[in-house]
Amino acid sequence: xxxxxxxxxxxxxxxxxxxxxxxxxxxxxxxxxxxxxxxxxxxxxxxxxxxxxxxxxxxxxxxxxxxxxxxxxxxxxxxxxxxxxxxxxxxxxxxxxxxxxxxxxxxxxxxxxxxxxxxxxxxxxxxxxxxxxxxxxxxxxxxxxxxxxxxxxxxxxxxxxxxxxxxxx
Amino acid sequence: xxxxxxxxxxxxxxxxxxxxxxxxxxxxxxxxxxxxxxxxxxxxxxxxxxxxxxxxxxxxxxxxxxxxxxxxxxxxxxxxxxxxxxxxxxxxxxxxxxxxxxxxxxxxxxxxxxxxxxxxxxxxxxxxxxxxxxxxxxxxxxxxxxxxxxxxxxxxxxxxxxxxxxxxxxxxxxxxxxxxxxxxxxxxxxxxxxxxxxxxxxxxxxxxxxxxxxxxxxxxxxxxxxxxxxxxxxxxxxxxxxxxxxxxxxxxxxxxxxxxxxxxxxxxxxxxxxxxxxxxxxxxxxxxxxxxxxxxxxxxxxxxxxxxxxxxxxxxxxxxxxxxxxxxxxxxxxxxxxxxxxxxxxxxxxx
Numbered sequence: 001x002x003x004x005x006x007x008x009x010x011x012x013x014x015x016x017x018x019x020x021x022x023x024x025x026x027x028x029x030x031x032x033x034x035x036x037x038x039x040x041x042x043x044x045x046x047x048x049x050x051x052x053x054x055x056x057x058x059x060x061x062x063x064x065x066x067x068x069x070x071x072x073x074x075x076x077x078x079x080x081x082x083x084x085x086x087x088x089x090x091x092x093x094x095x096x097x098x099x100x101x102x103x104x105x106x107x108x109x110x111x112x113x114x115x116x117x118x119x120x121x122x123x124x125x126x127x128x129x130x131x132x133x134x135x136x137x138x139x140x141x142x143x144x145x146x147x148x149x150x151x152x153x154x155x156x157x158x159x160x161x162x163x164x165x166x167x168x169x
Numbered sequence: 170x171x172x173x174x175x176x177x178x179x180x181x182x183x184x185x186x187x188x189x190x191x192x193x194x195x196x197x198x199x200x201x202x203x204x205x206x207x208x209x210x211x212x213x214x215x216x217x218x219x220x221x222x223x224x225x226x227x228x229x230x231x232x233x234x235x236x237x238x239x240x241x242x243x244x245x246x247x248x249x250x251x252x253x254x255x256x257x258x259x260x261x262x263x264x265x266x267x268x269x270x271x272x273x274x275x276x277x278x279x280x281x282x283x284x285x286x287x288x289x290x291x292x293x294x295x296x297x298x299x300x301x302x303x304x305x306x307x308x309x310x311x312x313x314x315x316x317x318x319x320x321x322x323x324x325x326x327x328x329x330x331x332x333x334x335x336x337x338x339x340x341x342x343x344x345x346x347x348x349x350x351x352x353x354x355x356x357x358x359x360x361x362x363x364x365x366x367x368x369x370x371x372x373x374x375x376x377x378x379x380x381x382x383x384x385x386x387x388x389x390x391x392x393x394x395x396x397x398x399x400x401x402x403x404x405x406x407x408x409x410x411x412x413x414x415x416x417x418x419x420x421x422x423x424x425x426x427x428x429x430x431x432x433x434x435x436x437x438x439x440x441x442x443x444x445x446x447x448x449x450x451x452x453x454x455x456x457x458x459x460x461x462x463x464x465x466x467x468x469x470x471x472x473x474x475x476x477x478x479x480x481x482x483x484x485x486x487x488x489x490x491x492x493x494x495x496x497x498x499x500x501x502x503x504x505x506x507x508x509x510x511x512x513x514x515x516x517x518x519x520x
Contacts, residue, residue, distance in 0.1 A: 024371070027482065034207045034481040044211040 083129035254302025307399035318398025335502035353433035423471030434460030
């Protein structure tokens with residue numbers, strides 16, 4: 001048959017030499033390889049004490065940012081939900097009433113804001129879509145494992161950045 | 170025998186029993202550590218400093234697991250099986266000389282639980298009984314895979330014991346005695362049997378691996394084909410007993426190999442060390458204690474070797490195992506006997 005490529009190789013099955021048949025030299029070689037690994041640096045990360053370093057651009061758990069006065073930045077425009085390819089984000093919008101200016105930055109705000117962590121693929125398109133720099137995927141937090149499915153739907157209580165104590169009046 | 174001697178023997182037997190159990194316990198820890206190190210991992214390090222309490226944690230776990238007995242199993246035999254394995258394993262360390270003689274208050278104290286003039290035969294006899302534990306356990310489980318594992322264990326042990334016995338004959342031809350203490354004494358200083366019996370030692374080593382059911386000859390428990398072999402149906406501490414007996418067997422096999430081939434408690438320049446002391450009693454005791462350390466060093470090196478091999482070699486196929494035993498090791502062992510006999514005759518003729 002014509003060779004389809006020029007990579008064909010003629011293999012020949014040689015008679016094994018006595019050293020090969022005796023098997024022990026090969027065993028000694030194998031033992032040498034394993035004992036070398038005995039002294040190698042270990043790849044283990046000792047988890048609770050050490051944590052594996054993540055890249056700066058690593059995308060983790062979502063956070064809804066506050067502005068410098070402690071008011072929520074999100075205006076419930078819905079661009080993040082539109083941008084989300086996994087349709088993980090839902091929200092309902094509400095109108096700010098008088099006396100809530102210190103709570104919400106603009107007249108419109110998110111009454112509820114939910115991210116379904118089971119759907120989310122951590123692509124980061126929501127933070128790119130956000131015109132108000134409100135939503136970010138943190139580079140130091142994981143969405144932790146949980147037992148129940150409904151615990152994976154993160155509401156505002158778990159998404160909004162906590163108030164810094166120095167900034168509260 | 171005097172009552173003092175009896176008391177001493179009793180204490181010594183308890184100590185040896187304790188040491189055997191302790192070494193077997195920590196073998197499980199070191200097995201895991203060595204496995205981890207060879208695979209570039211860290212291994213158990215959470216229980217206690219450096220994970221040293223891990224064997225206790227393992228034992229605690231095994232004790233509190235459900236003690237399950239299959240409905241169709243032969244209950245009495247099912248319970249006796251691991252007991253026999255354990256009993257037989259702990260019996261064989263009795264005749265091994267862990268050290269020479271200590272002189273305390275003008276009394277000669279030999280560091281050996283029982284000195285019998287057929288020590289080697291005793292070890293071999295007791296060790297070969299160990300297969301009853303596996304066989305009974307496998308049969309009583311009433312599980313075909315267990316039975317297959319047990320049959321494998323039995324046929325493997327018989328096959329390899331033949332080659333082992335034949336290599337031993339070559340050692341006995343050199344020593345002219347069946348007493349382990351005498352064999353040890355003949356290897357005084359650096360005059361070890363390994364220099365005269367290199368081929369015999371290699372055969373003996375391979376056979377010890379098969380006898381203790383260690384990789385590459387752990388066919389009775391090959392999890393891929395037989396689930397768990399003879400201990401498939403066992404759980405909790407009964408399983409623990411089987412695994413523990415295996416580690417004791419490794420310890421005993423290491424001790425026997427050190428005694429037969431690596432000079433037991435003898436170490437190089439022991440006479441120089443003895444002469445360095447002006448007081449003969451003190452000199453003797455120091456040499457003996459260093460000898461005990463030498464013996465245990467050799468044993469630990471062998472145990473390490475057992476584990477090192479386990480994480481290097483893949484398991485043999487069963488027909489390859491049998492072929493190696495019957496067609497290669499037994500003829501080689503007979504060849505070794507002939508060579509040894511020739512050597513002994515030649516030595517008599519020349520000198």
